[in-house]
Amino acid sequence: MNTGYVSVFKELFPQAKIIFDPFHLVQLMNRSMNKCRITIMNKLKKYPLDNRKKCRRLKRYWKLLLKKESEL
Secondary structure (H helix, E strand, O other): OOHHHHHHHHHHOOOOOOOOOHHHHHHHHHHHHHHHHHHHHHHHOOOOHHHHHHHHHHHHOHHHHHOOHHHO
């Protein structure tokens, strides 16, 4: 999924169709969501007590963001 690879494959194999498997798409989404969550938590740590409580919730319940809707 790296753009460098995509451009090389397009150059070497111009007729090929480029596809991405579901596992790696989900992995990318999970990593991106976790990175975003951590960024928000770090910003919240700098502010008053109410925001720090929200920060702890993000830290404590992060796995809920990864659950299927039917399992919540």
